[in-house]
Amino acid sequence: MSARTLFIALGCVSLSVLIAACFLGSTPMSPGRIMAALLGQGTNADTLIVWSIRLPRALAAFVVGTALGISGAALQGLLRNPLAEPGVLGVSASASLGATFVIYYGLASLSPWAVPFAAIAGALAATTLIAIAALKTQAVVTLILIGVGLSSFAGAAMSLLMNLAPNPFSLSDLINWMLGTVANRSFVDLGFAAPFLLLGLTILIASRRGLSALTLGDEAAQGVGLDLRRQRIAVVLGAGLLSGAAVSIAGAIGFVGIIAPHIVRPWVDYDPARTLVPAGLLAGIILVTADIAVRLAPTSNELKLGVVAALIGAPAFVWIAAARRSQGGGDA
Amino acid sequence: MPSLQLRDISVSIGDAPLVKHASLTLEPGDLIALLGPNGAGKTSLLRGALGLAPLSSGTAALGGQDTAAMNARERARMIAYLPQIRPLAWPNKVHDVVALGRFAYGTSISKLPDADANIVADAMEKCDIAHLATRRADTLSGGESARMHCARALAAATPLLIADEPVAALDPRHQLQVMQLFAAYVAGGGGALVVLHDINLAARFATRLVWMKDGAVVADGPPADTLTPKRMASVYGVKAQVDERGVHVTEPL
Numbered sequence: 001m002s003a004r005t006l007f008i009a010l011g012c013v014s015l016s017v018l019i020a021a022c023f024l025g026s027t028p029m030s031p032g033r034i035m036a037a038l039l040g041q042g043t044n045a046d047t048l049i050v051w052s053i054r055l056p057r058a059l060a061a062f063v064v065g066t067a068l069g070i071s072g073a074a075l076q077g078l079l080r081n082p083l084a085e086p087g088v089l090g091v092s093a094s095a096s097l098g099a100t101f102v103i104y105y106g107l108a109s110l111s112p113w114a115v116p117f118a119a120i121a122g123a124l125a126a127t128t129l130i131a132i133a134a135l136k137t138q139a140v141v142t143l144i145l146i147g148v149g150l151s152s153f154a155g156a157a158m159s160l161l162m163n164l165a166p167n168p169f170s171l172s173d174l175i176n177w178m179l180g181t182v183a184n185r186s187f188v189d190l191g192f193a194a195p196f197l198l199l200g201l202t203i204l205i206a207s208r209r210g211l212s213a214l215t216l217g218d219e220a221a222q223g224v225g226l227d228l229r230r231q232r233i234a235v236v237l238g239a240g241l242l243s244g245a246a247v248s249i250a251g252a253i254g255f256v257g258i259i260a261p262h263i264v265r266p267w268v269d270y271d272p273a274r275t276l277v278p279a280g281l282l283a284g285i286i287l288v289t290a291d292i293a294v295r296l297a298p299t300s301n302e303l304k305l306g307v308v309a310a311l312i313g314a315p316a317f318v319w320i321a322a323a324r325r326s327q328g329g330g331d332a
Numbered sequence: 333m334p335s336l337q338l339r340d341i342s343v344s345i346g347d348a349p350l351v352k353h354a355s356l357t358l359e360p361g362d363l364i365a366l367l368g369p370n371g372a373g374k375t376s377l378l379r380g381a382l383g384l385a386p387l388s389s390g391t392a393a394l395g396g397q398d399t400a401a402m403n404a405r406e407r408a409r410m411i412a413y414l415p416q417i418r419p420l421a422w423p424n425k426v427h428d429v430v431a432l433g434r435f436a437y438g439t440s441i442s443k444l445p446d447a448d449a450n451i452v453a454d455a456m457e458k459c460d461i462a463h464l465a466t467r468r469a470d471t472l473s474g475g476e477s478a479r480m481h482c483a484r485a486l487a488a489a490t491p492l493l494i495a496d497e498p499v500a501a502l503d504p505r506h507q508l509q510v511m512q513l514f515a516a517y518v519a520g521g522g523g524a525l526v527v528l529h530d531i532n533l534a535a536r537f538a539t540r541l542v543w544m545k546d547g548a549v550v551a552d553g554p555p556a557d558t559l560t561p562k563r564m565a566s567v568y569g570v571k572a573q574v575d576e577r578g579v580h581v582t583e584p585l
Contacts, residue, residue, distance in 0.1 A: 003442060080421035213435050215422055216484075219415040222384055224488065225408025225436030270422035270468075274442055 003274050006267050010281035014062065017288045021058030022050055024292050052186065060185040060249050061291040061305065062284040065256055067197055067246035068092075069283025070276050071239040072257020073264075074204045075127075077211030077272030078235040079134055079143060082262055083321055086243035087254025087313075089143065090150025091126040095247035096177045097154040098122025103173060104161045112192050120196055120244030126150050127240040131232050180253035180306020182291055193245040200241030204276060207234035211272035253306040255313020256283045262320055334395040334410055334491040335359040335523070336381060341390035342547075343373070343380040350376035352547040353389065360491055360523040363514060365534035367527075368544035369568050374527045375416070377544065378494055382413055394492075408436035412488040414495040417481055423470040426480050430456055433487030452487050459483035459513060475506035482513050493517060493524045500529065511537045532578040535559055543567050 023034050027049060037046040072085040086092045098118035101107075108114045126147075133146050158178060165171045210231040213221040222228050246253070260283035261275050268274035287305065290312070294303045336358040343351040351373045358364060366374050379385035381392045383399035392399045394410055412433070420429065431441040433455065434448045444452065456462045459479040464472065472480060478498060485493055495514070499507040507530065514524050515537050528534045534541055535555040543551040543558060545567045551558045564572035565585055573580045 209435075209440055212428075212441050213432055215420055215424055215429070216432060217415070217418045217421070219384070220413070220418070220481075222404060223382075223408065223413030223415060224432050224484075225405040227404040265422070268442075269428060270424050271428060271441060272422065273440065 003268050003278070006264075006278050007281075010278050010285065013285055014281050014288075017285050017292070018058050018062060021061070021288050021292050022054045025049070025054055025295050053184075056185050056187050056190065057182050057291065058288055059187075060182040060190060061287040063190060063193075063197065064182065064246040064250040064253060065260075065284035065287030066280040067200070067242040068253065068257040068287075069260040070201065070204055070280035071242045071246075072283070073261040073272065073275045073279040074208070074211065074235050074239050075257075076261055077208075077214060077275070078131075078232065080214060080217075081143075082265075082324070083144060083258065083317065085255065085257035086123070086239065086246075087151075087252065087257060088317070089126065089130050089147035090154065091123050091130075091147075091240070091243050092247055092252040092254060093151040093154035094126035095119040095123035095244045096252040097157050098125075098244075099248055099251070100158050100161055100174050100177045103177075104165065104170060112188070116192050116196055116245060116248040119248035120241055122154075123244030123247065124237070124240035127236040127243075131236045134232075176304070177247075177251040178306075179304035180251040180309065181304045182250045182287075183302065183305075185249060189249055193249050196241050196245040196248075200238045200245065203234050203238035204242065207231060207238065208273040208276050210234070211276075215272060251306060253287070253309050255309055255317055256286055258320065259283070259313055259316050260286060262316070336399075336411065336492055336525070337391075337393045338377075338381050339391050339393075341377070341380050341392055342388045343376045343385050344388050349388075350547055351380055354544070354547070354549045355390075356381075356525075356542060356549060356552065358492060358494075358523050358525045360521055361518065362523045362525075362540060363518040363538050364523075364525045364540045364542055365528045365538035366525060366542050366544065367529075367531065367534055367567070372544040372567075373547040374544055375496055376547075378413070378415075378496055378525070378527070382411070382494070383407065405436040405438075408488065408490070410490055411492040411494060412485040412490045414481055414485045414493070414498055416496045416500070417478060417498075420469050423468040425465070426461060426467050426469055426472070427452070427456070427465040429469050429480055430461075430483045430487050433484040436488065451489055452483075455483040455487035458486060458516070460509070474501055475503065475509075478502055478506065478510055479513075482510055486513070486517065491522060493522055494526075495524065496527045497529065498526060499533065507533060531559065531564075535578060 023031060033042055033046050034050055036042040037050040068086055075084040076082055098121050099115050102114045102118040130143055133143055162171055162174050210226050213224050213226040218228055261279040264275055264278045264282055290308045291305050294305055294308055297303055338354060338356045340353050340355055342353055354377055368374050376385060380387050399407060428441045431444055431452050439448050456465060459482050461479050461483055464476060499510050511533055514526060518524055540553060541555050541558050542549055551563060559574055561572050561574050564570055569585050570581045571583050571585055
């Protein structure tokens with residue numbers, strides 16, 4: 001299957017799951033009513049359910065998945081390791097910390113841009129730190145340990161915020177940020193994250209060719225004409241913007257950024273540049289599907305999307321890590 | 333004519349001087365073997381020459397331009413650099429790895445224009461890896477992998493080429509094969525600077541030998557002039573016999 005066929009196939013599946021997400025939900029509705037609502041001819045209640053609840057929620061899941069999938073693929077290309085991902089590297093946790101900080105201190109009510117800005121600032125701080133560490137060490141284990149440290153620190157700082165939370169309402173809010181969910185997201189929330197998503201996406205797509213060169217290692221990549229410094233800045237900035245914006249929508253959702261590129265890679269001949277877009281689409285599909293499952297699951301309290309993602313993703317992470325040839329390739 | 337001119341260059345990391353006031357000129361028609369024991373500063377000299385490591389003294393110029401100030405792509409179109417071979421990060425196809433040699437011309441490996449595709453095919457043909465084009469690079473033997481990287485360097489179609497230990501860990505047959513590739517490249521109008529550890533191989537193929545010790549260039553000249561038992565003793569610390577058939581190391585001093 002060529003890269004183009006893969007792209008078209010993933011594009012079609014993406015559309016299908018997005019439409020399916022509009023048809024499925026906790027309120028049973030006939031397909032006819034939903035079609036009518038989608039076309040703007042349904043009752044007010046039906047239109048509200050489809051246009052204000054299901055569609056924005058499905059789009060949020062898709063956009064967040066896509067952003068995390070592309071960031072993961074780009075970070076994996078830069079660090080030459082299939083285990084690099086915004087969640088594992090502590091980028092998502094740092095972004096959540098930024099978001100919860102402005103929420104807890106009431107800054108979020110000052111401007112709707114506060115949450116996206118704070119989340120992106122947190123994400124960029126983490127990606128920058130990791131890129132600096134990557135200059136000093138090529139051992140990816142070290143980078144992942146730094147990510148674990150960052151995650152733990154951000155988690156501790158968020159627990160501190162929770163301890164200080166003045167009322168239980170903000171406590172449940174904080175939990176949403178830590179666990180990750182796309183419930184109750186509106187087009188307005190998506191709109192405030194959109195500029196950052198587009199900017200990050202543009203930067204990563206524009207610089208993806210350099211990721212192919214990095215396959216050879218830093219030194220040889222420079223030998224074939226890659227400006228290594230510029231490439232690093234582009235990936236750090238692009239992945240920071242994308243994962244920060246994703247967190248500003250949904251909180252910290254881990255592991256999709258590992259799974260999607262991992263599945264896509266054999267189909268694109270392991271070329272990191274060609275991995276980005278299909279990995280993004282697939283990650284979007286995974287999150288929309290997982291979110292449909294969350295909504296349909298007969299649990300008394302709705303499961304958090306981030307919990308489901310981690311339940312599937314964490315074992316996959318362990319499996320990929322164990323299946324790697326002993327310290328081969330990327331660590332050199 | 334494109335040439336690489338190093339004048340009095342020094343490279344250091346922190347307080348440790350790795351290269352001390354070295355000078356060297358590489359021009360088309362040269363096949364220079366850079367010799368010296370481990371830690372003599374050969375790789376640092378190459379990195380300094382290419383502008384990849386900062387110089388603490390001297391100048392490195394490529395076609396009259398300061399290499400450190402050159403844009404990476406512009407530099408890569410004049411000089412191909414083959415660092416010591418490291419495993420690839422991903423199991424890419426051999427063809428895609430060779431196609432990375434065209435990176436500096438702005439091509440994507442998945443969408444090579446015809447002209448670039450022909451150059452890549454030609455380079456693979458020359459290096460005898462055309463039949464491996466669709467193989468995954470991690471399934472290659474050491475010799476095949478070395479030839480793949482040589483093909484990548486040749487695909488850049490640059491007037492000059494620098495290779496760091498391209499024949500390390502190869503058996504004699506593959507060593508000869510790779511050296512013949514460089515010789516053919518030079519015969520075709522290129523200029524190559526190659527780090528080697530095999531003195532006999534160097535003496536056989538190189539037009540000039542550049543000897544380094546403790547970060548300094550201690551001799552630079554044709555094999556007949558610079559390859560002597562005395563130099564083997566001073567540079568490598570070994571007792572050696574030199575005759576028309578080559579050099580024969582007998583014992584460490």
